[in-house]
Amino acid sequence: MNREQMTKMVKALGPEVARELVDAASRSAPGRMGTNRATHEGSVYASVANFGAFTKSVIALGRRTGAAELLDVAKRFGNADVQKAVQLSKFDSAGVLVPIQQSGELVEFLRPEAALLKLGVRAQPFKGELHMGAQTGTSVFKWVGEGETVPRSAPKYGKLVLKAHKGMVLTDVSNDLLRTPGVGDAGVGEDLRATVADGLDDAGFNGDGTGAAPKGLFMQLDPAQVFASTGTTADAYLADIDKAVELPLVAHVRMASAAWVLHPTRATALMQLKDSGLFIFRNEMLDKGTIRGFPFVMTTRVPVTRVTFCADWRQFIYGIDENLILSEHDTRAEHDETTIRAIVKGDFKLRQPKAFSSITY
Structure with missing residues (x-):
């Protein structure tokens, strides 16, 4: 025709x-x-x-x-x-x-779910690979007497490299479910959002860099900023919390978006601590949502054996190569099912590793 x-x-x-x-x-x-x-x-x-x-x-x-x-x-x-x-x-x-559907911008789509985004990490769009300059050392100041010489010094620089890592979710959904009022596309979309957010949080904290996976926070921490707890008594907890805050500050990291991240079980342990019959952290945590004056975020995606502090979570680079894409594919028509695919590409890098500290238990 x-x-x-x-x-x-x-x-x-x-x-x-x-x-x-x-x-x-x-x-x-x-x-x-x-x-x-x-x-x-x-x-x-x-x-x-x-x-x-x-x-x-x-x-x-x-x-x-x-x-x-x-x-x-x-x-x-x-x-x-x-x-x-x-x-x-x-x-x-x-x-x-039936056009392919694409969600809105990744950060907005996942913000209610992702713990990393609640912490205020820096979202950095890029394509394929991105190189970012980073200062790794400083010049040295020294007083000198008459006739003495001062050793030469200069700042040192390196670079961070973000590379796109692709994550996917593939699921077959009954068309009967998709047609169900109140569930349908909205229910499937909500499940995919939660799944992707959970996967990104897991990689952002725990990714080990093997295979196609990116490296997460705990693989990039400066070893000098990680220390073992001195115990589980009230005095030990207080000393460790103070040290975790102190380490980034003595490393000359400027405090900005400071916050804690910890497992709910560890948060419960803090709230139960008492000294002379009085709760140490409980009232502050429940009334103000802070620990030692800094806000905290709870997530099961960090180990229960860690309490992590950062003086400025914007030093965590959340690289976004490709926004979350949702698409529907009628590849299982004989089963009256639709295949739903979610794809996201990104990477994670610490701009200033000394901005972070972590207590291990």
Whole structure:
């Protein structure tokens, strides 16, 4: 069928509607023509009957342009061959009405779930690979007497390299579930968001850099900033908490977005500490949401054996190579299921490792 024939078929809809329908189908149907300019078998363009069934389905839907509704309506028009031609899995068929869905910006999409983002880490967009300059040493000041010489010194520099690591979630979902009011796409999307957020948190804290995985916080800590606890008594906890705050400060790290991150079990242990019958941290933690005056975030994605402090969480670089992409694929039609795929690409780097300290238990 040529453009003029299709336009005549739907002219009863009115010129504007006909033009919009034909233009939308033409733009959204890549590959419908073969190399010899012939339409593919089964395409809605292959015959007047096929395009007629496709058009009737669209008209019958009205404003309801969901994938499931389109299939249900299409079954009411034409013979078996025509019904078979209207397939969601083909872009040159009914697939023109089912665009790939893409979420909003990654940080906004995951902010309610991801502990790292609650801590105020720095989000850094990049593509493929990003090199960032970093100062690793300073020049030295020295007093000198008359006739004495001062040793030469100069600041030292290095670089951080962020490389894209790809993470995926692939799940098959029953179309019956997707059609269920109140669950459907919203329920599946919520589950994927939580899954991706949890996976990113796990990698951001615990990633070991093996295989395709990135390195996380605990693999990049400066060994001099990590120390074993002196005990679990009230005095020991107080001394260790004070030392964790002190270490970044004596390393000349400017305090900005300071905060703690710890496992809920460790937070419970802190709240239960007493001295002379009085709780040490409990009231501050419950009333102000702070430990020693600094806010804290609880997550099961950090080990229960660690309490970690950072003088400025913006020194943690949360590299975003590719925003979260959600797409639907009708690859399991025989099971009446839809495959949902989520992809994200990113990396994690500590800009100033001495900004962090960690107590191990």
